[in-house]
Amino acid sequence: MFEVDGVDPASGPTPDPQLRELLSKHAVLRLPMPRALEDEELQTVASRFGPIKDPVARTKTGERLHYDQRRQIIDSGFVMTDEVREKLGDLQFGGLDDERPGLFETYHCDDTYTAEPAWATVLHARALPPSGGGPTCFIDMRDAYRQLPGDERDALRGLQVRYAYNNEDAFPPRRAARGPNDVLEEVLHPLVRTHPIAGSLALFIDLDRARYIEGMDVAEGRALLQRLQDHAEQKAAYCEHSWRDHDVLVWDNASVQHKAGGNFAVGEPRRFWRYVIAGEPPE
Template sequence: MADLSIRKLSPVLGAEVLNVSLTELLDDSTFEAIQKAWYENVALVFRNQSLSAADLVAFSSRFGQLDIAPPNENGRCFVEGFEEILVISNVVENGVAIGSLGSKEIPWHTDMSYTEVPPLGITLYGFEVPAPDGGKTEFVNMYQAFETLSDELKQKVEGLSIKHDSSINAAGYLRLGSDPVIDVVTCPGAIHPIVRTHPVTGRQVLYLGRRRNAYICGLPVQESEELLDALWDHCTQSQLKWHHHWQPGDLLLWDNFCTIHRRDQFDPNSRRILYRTQFRPKLPQLQERAAETATAVK
């Protein structure tokens, strides 16, 4: 714990955790310092890690209950023996994609917002990343997106909810067994309030999920589209963004409740393999942390 330090990477969000090896079992005080930094900075970077699949699962599971890797356009791509780890990759071996999402650009989104209870946190580890340019992942702080929203827009969204389309994934691929969306009013997907309260910090966030096929329930479609466009124009302003340039051995940890993220397209001829986990806090853990964290972060 004595050598651990946190270096802010931008005024908006993002911090680097220095002098820690995630291959080692972290003592409680070190883990609590990391967790506090995560809630305060929304996204954390751990550089120069050499993690096995078991290391990634062990670290991620300290934050909460890990989910099994969700299905994607190529089926269920997980690390053998570790069903909690989703493989995100453009690599094709023997004609078969080893992971999901390929190398194309992925637009702004919150992971799995189309489900009733999306994961609270995500880890993404650079298992194999091309040098010197491993690609870029960009984030928006949705706490600040809500806090800087005009009074007019705050009034317009009060009490409204968005239906989050479940038919396509973040990269725009149609999910296995899903039909193309013809009418956003009737498309499948979970419904979430536009303004939500973070379950741990107690802070309000603008919760948009993703733009494609979104629908604000109860509004005429054209009015829904116009209001969604205004909200997305606001939250993707440069002053709310931070980006991470991938290097080999990077681990990213971000709060999936209060962020949206996107990635640039990268060279399809390069090899990039990322390991991803998602977690949700166990109820006792959530109850224990909520009060103290809300006080510290506000």
């Protein structure tokens, strides 16, 4: 985690090679802001890292589907009521907390169910739990890869993982997400990813959406994915960000996994505005 002071929400080069470089190196950047940003200002800050991604992906029948808003509201403190539950019908977000469906408490990277997952995610704090708690936690997947034995590192290169939005076979304790995005096509991504800017190698896994390893016995491939995830969670360098008002936090989905810490009281607000930054297909 690295702090970048003085980023001007009103102007600056878009993209800004220096900020892209810093993000590639440190994987998580905190940009303190003096006040809550206007939407346009947040877009300016986000664009310093690259073009904002238009969340459009292909469906199984080849159509283009807007699978999300361009600016997303992450409302992790939102408490489910029976009334809302009824309205949502079959919609499931896949989280672990029945009461707080916007709380994503399992390690993941964003957007892996699309062919060109967002390179980076930009989150701007709008409301934080008054009594504290609710950090965002990160593990370093380059470090996780480096810590594997050399022969295993070599053996993993070239393997491809299959991802789906609606993974009915979600890895426990995760639960399957369900909704209109079920129609999206399944996609493949490499298990070992070369960083698009730094050129470094990282394990690229998202068990929230992964199904199996292509060309490998399904159970064997899933056991391998789970073992690699456990390895990363136990061994890889870890950091967490304790939110302060108006923070902008940016992370690099090509080199870290993240999750929300749910240690804040039910009923307290925890809300962010979010833009994601476009990325090339992982290689």
